[in-house]
Amino acid sequence: MTCEQIRALLPLAVYEDLTGPDAAAVAAHLRDCAGCRAEEASLRQTRAALDVVPAPEVTVNATDVLRAESIEQARAVRRWRRLAVAASALAAGLLVILAVRPQVRVGDGVLVVRWADPPPEPAPVVHVQQVRDFDQTERLEIIAALLRAAADDAEGRDRDRKAEIAALRARLDAMRLTSDARWEDIQKDMGVLYRAQFARREGLE
Amino acid sequence: MGEDGDLIRRWQQGDADAFGTVVRRWQRPVARFLARLVGPEAAVADLTQEVFLRAHRAIGRYRDEGCFSTWLHRIALNLARDAGRRARRAPAALREEVPARVDAVDPWERRELADAVSAALVELPAPLREVLVLRHYEGMNFEQMARVLGLPASTLKSRFAVALGRMRDRLRAMGFGEEGAT
Numbered sequence: 393m394t395c396e397q398i399r400a401l402l403p404l405a406v407y408e409d410l411t412g413p414d415a416a417a418v419a420a421h422l423r424d425c426a427g428c429r430a431e432e433a434s435l436r437q438t439r440a441a442l443d444v445v446p447a448p449e450v451t452v453n454a455t456d457v458l459r460a461e462s463i464e465q466a467r468a469v470r471r472w473r474r475l476a477v478a479a480s481a482l483a484a485g486l487l488v489i490l491a492v493r494p495q496v497r498v499g500d501g502v503l504v505v506r507w508a509d510p511p512p513e514p515a516p517v518v519h520v521q522q523v524r525d526f527d528q529t530e531r532l533e534i535i536a537a538l539l540r541a542a543a544d545d546a547e548g549r550d551r552d553r554k555a556e557i558a559a560l561r562a563r564l565d566a567m568r569l570t571s572d573a574r575w576e577d578i579q580k581d582m583g584v585l586y587r588a589q590f591a592r593r594e595g596l597e
Numbered sequence: 598m599g600e601d602g603d604l605i606r607r608w609q610q611g612d613a614d615a616f617g618t619v620v621r622r623w624q625r626p627v628a629r630f631l632a633r634l635v636g637p638e639a640a641v642a643d644l645t646q647e648v649f650l651r652a653h654r655a656i657g658r659y660r661d662e663g664c665f666s667t668w669l670h671r672i673a674l675n676l677a678r679d680a681g682r683r684a685r686r687a688p689a690a691l692r693e694e695v696p697a698r699v700d701a702v703d704p705w706e707r708r709e710l711a712d713a714v715s716a717a718l719v720e721l722p723a724p725l726r727e728v729l730v731l732r733h734y735e736g737m738n739f740e741q742m743a744r745v746l747g748l749p750a751s752t753l754k755s756r757f758a759v760a761l762g763r764m765r766d767r768l769r770a771m772g773f774g775e776e777g778a779t
Contacts (some may be wrong), residue, residue: 442714445714445715460650
């Protein structure tokens with residue numbers, strides 16, 4: 393091993409933390425290397441110096457610890473209680489705001505908050521009304537379309553009936569003409585028969 | 598550790614006397630450990646009390662696996678880290694050079710050396726200081742340290758070598774120990 397490698401192991405060697413081949417290698421190296429021996433000596437001196445620091449004398453009173461713990465617990469309970477009160481107040485405030493529905497307006501650099509007068513037409517109602525208007529318009533359009541369709545249908549039927557009536561009237565006129573013609577024929581026939589009858593009577597007499 | 602186990606079970610069941618016994622048994626080791634981690638000028642007594650307060654709060658979650666010492670050291674270590682973060686500027690006040698001689702033997706020089714060592718310890722970066730304190734003052738081996746710090750033993754060995762070297766260099770710079778001392 394090189395001096396550098398050995399010196400990296402010296403702190404562990406000083407604390408007897410080296411075992412096996414590493415411990416043997418360090419021991420062998422130190423026998424032949426004055427520089428590494430000096431390094432090891434300075435580290436041992438440092439180790440010894442660390443022991444000079446006195447241990448502090450501290451006495452902890454277990455009762456004080458338990459008292460501190462109970463105080464801390466009481467503080468935590470108070471903290472939670474305050475938090476709960478604050479949350480309740482916040483909830484109550486929100487409920488009041490929801491109930492009162494204040495109007496806040498900013499105009500001309502003035503902030504106006506009105507608590508008493510409710511808005512003439514609350515936005516949701518207007519919205520609902522708008523929806524309702526929309527529905528009514530749509531329904532009216534549907535009804536109008538239905539009426540138009542019904543009118544068209546009625547008009548169509550009316551046309552058909554008029555045509556039927558006109559046809560009937562034409563047939564009636566034709567029948568009347570036929571009837572008149574036949575009546576005339578009958579009149580003529582009756583005149584002929586009458587004349588023939590009366591002529592025979594006159595001839596007999 | 599078995600005795601600790603019995604005490605801890607009684608403590609977990611709410612026995613205040615058992616807690617008192619644990620405190621009396623561990624207060625000095627905990628205070629010593631904290632003093633070396635945070636420096637002698639820190640409020641070690643308050644920190645020690647805080648360690649037992651935290652331990653008392655957490656004792657319900659402690660599972661006795663024969664490593665109460667590791668558990669308590671971990672609590673103390675976390676507290677020391679918190680305290681170190683709070684008082685990050687404090688070491689500057691301790692950095693005054695301490696004129697003294699090598700291998701102090703008389704009480705005055707010994708006191709100066711102790712102050713120098715404390716100051717040098719506080720100056721070490723926390724990861725190096727923790728490993729040096731656990732190895733030197735707490736006498737833990739690297740496997741025990743690995744459990745307390747949650748790091749591999751090989752990492753801790755490297756850190757320990759660096760920490761001891763830096764302590765040596767710092768003490769030399771303060772006038773303790775000499776280049777090439779034998």
